[in-house]
Amino acid sequence: xxxxxxxxxxxRRDGGLVRLDALDLQVNEGEVLALLGHNGAGKTTTMHxxxxxxxxxxxxxxxxxxxxxxxxxxxLRRRLGYLPENVSFYEQLSGxxxxxxxxxxxxxxxxxxxALLERVGLGHAARRRVKTYSKGMRQRLGLxxxxxxxxxxxxxxxxxxxxxxxxxxxxxxxxxxxRDRGCTVLLSSHVLPGVEPYIDRALILGGGKRLALGSLSExxxxxxxxxxxxxxxxxxxxxxxxxxWEDPRIAARPVDGHEVTLTVPPDAKLAVLRRLTDTAGxxxxxxxxxxxEHLYTHFSADLSPATRGDAE
Numbered sequence: 001x002x003x004x005x006x007x008x009x010x011x012r013r014d015g016g017l018v019r020l021d022a023l024d025l026q027v028n029e030g031e032v033l034a035l036l037g038h039n040g041a042g043k044t045t046t047m048h049x050x051x052x053x054x055x056x057x058x059x060x061x062x063x064x065x066x067x068x069x070x071x072x073x074x075x076l077r078r079r080l081g082y083l084p085e086n087v088s089f090y091e092q093l094s095g096x097x098x099x100x101x102x103x104x105x106x107x108x109x110x111x112x113x114x115a116l117l118e119r120v121g122l123g124h125a126a127r128r129r130v131k132t133y134s135k136g137m138r139q140r141l142g143l144x145x146x147x148x149x150x151x152x153x154x155x156x157x158x159x160x161x162x163x164x165x166x167x168x169x170x171x172x173x174x175x176x177x178x179r180d181r182g183c184t185v186l187l188s189s190h191v192l193p194g195v196e197p198y199i200d201r202a203l204i205l206g207g208g209k210r211l212a213l214g215s216l217s218e219x220x221x222x223x224x225x226x227x228x229x230x231x232x233x234x235x236x237x238x239x240x241x242x243x244x245w246e247d248p249r250i251a252a253r254p255v256d257g258h259e260v261t262l263t264v265p266p267d268a269k270l271a272v273l274r275r276l277t278d279t280a281g282x283x284x285x286x287x288x289x290x291x292x293e294h295l296y297t298h299f300s301a302d303l304s305p306a307t308r309g310d311a312e
Contacts, residue, residue: 002065003028004027005025005063005186006063007025010024011023011058012045020049023210024102027186028181030055032176032179032200033185034188035187036203036221036292037204037300041205041208042205042208043157048151049061051184052067054069063076064153077106078149081149081151081153082156083146084142085161087139091130092130092131094126095112095127095133096117099113099141116148120147120174132169134162136163138162140167143159151204151247153185156299158187160189160191172194172195175198181212192296199292202214206300223247223295223299224266227290231261233259233282233283233284235281238257238260242260247268249268250264250265251263251264
């Protein structure tokens with residue numbers, strides 16, 4: 001399968017500053033990849049290389065089968081959607097006029113404008129001037145602009161900025177629908193709990209370098225972080241019945257007389273489950289694997305503040 005995005009040893013330098021350092025990355029059709037990192041990690045540089053706004057100092061970038069900074073750029077623009085972190089439009093135009101303008105620029109069918117406005121929840125405000133829109137409404141208009149032409153690749157930079165919880169949920173359902181139709185999505189976000197249920201893989205950058213890349217299960221296996229287990233029960237002090245673990249790595253903390261939280265290394269999970277299920281009075285067991293936020297913290301823990309700010 002030909003990758004939609006293909007970075008081969010890509011380095012980007014500006015003077016003596018290395019913004020991206022020998023990055024290898026392949027993103028396939030219909031995949032949602034989260035691009036994560038501190039400010040200055042190299043996320044913006046990566047997106048600008050994909051867009052063809054920057055060229056690599058070393059290595060090769062291919063997007064939808066060609067170099068985005070060469071003759072392929074004109075074709076790429078019609079097949080790619082981009083939502084920047086800070087969207088800006090002509091404020092005297094209406095929402096419909098803004099989309100119509102971008103549809104003409106992108107040379108796509110202008111008849112889809114009204115449907116896109118309805119899709120992002122702006123149908124009622126289509127005729128209103130953009131200067132009357134709230135920040136969340138402008139963000140939704142930006143998403144509609146990115147979706148013009150049914151793109152094969154969608155780049156989203158902090159896409160839920162200014163959106164309320166309901167609109168955020170609707171946004172990610174749109175992302176899921178796009179993925180199901182074969183669109184490849186690359187999104188950058190600092191709101192890790194929000195993106196976790198919707199991504200296929202995560203790329204964690206730091207100081208311009210790739211710190212980790214994989215699915216949640218692959219990242220959990222590589223990190224080997226402890227699992228949290230919660231046991232709830234009845235019939236006396238549960239904490240007393242679940243005390244005294246032979247493995248010193250297992251930490252049990254009583255929440256109250258009926259609930260105990262255990263921190264368990266991955267290789268001890270089955271042994272702990274067996275004891276919990278054999279303990280009289282245990283009514284419920286909940287397993288909480290490391291979240292994307294835990295994994296991000298783990299893989300970026302060794303970066304110094306100076307290293308974190310070396311790239312942009």
